[in-house]
Amino acid sequence: MAQIAVFFLFLAVIQASVALKCKVCDDTDGSCSKLRDETCPAGASDREAACLIHIYKDATTKKEMxxxxxxxxxxxxGKYDCIENPNNQQIKCYTCVEDFCNEKNSATKLGLFGIVSLVLSILVSKIL
Structure with missing residues (x-):
């Protein structure tokens, strides 16, 4: 039975190491109303893939982009420097590293599969 707990723990680790998936704006008007899925490429050894949410107010149109x-x-x-136009007003710029964590304008979404696998591994080890 301990093998089952190890298996679920293994699944949690595997899920954390698989390529990151983010939402990407698929429109050009800055509204980001159309999203598509994208798998992020790995970076250099001192960097990690992350999902970005950058919200700013356009200086010309005064529209939130x-x-x-x-x-x-x-x-x-865990730092990423957003490219800023000095004429635009920065509102938010942050990154997150869970799959599709930038789908909403929040960086609190966690990978459900990883959490479930971890909880199951703990529960199974307690039962045994």
């Missing part, structure tokens, strides 16, 4: 895409951020700090 949203950018969502895959980026590479520094592993040791």
């Amino acid at each position: 949203t950018e969502k895409k895959c980026v590479n951020r520094f592993k040791n700090t």
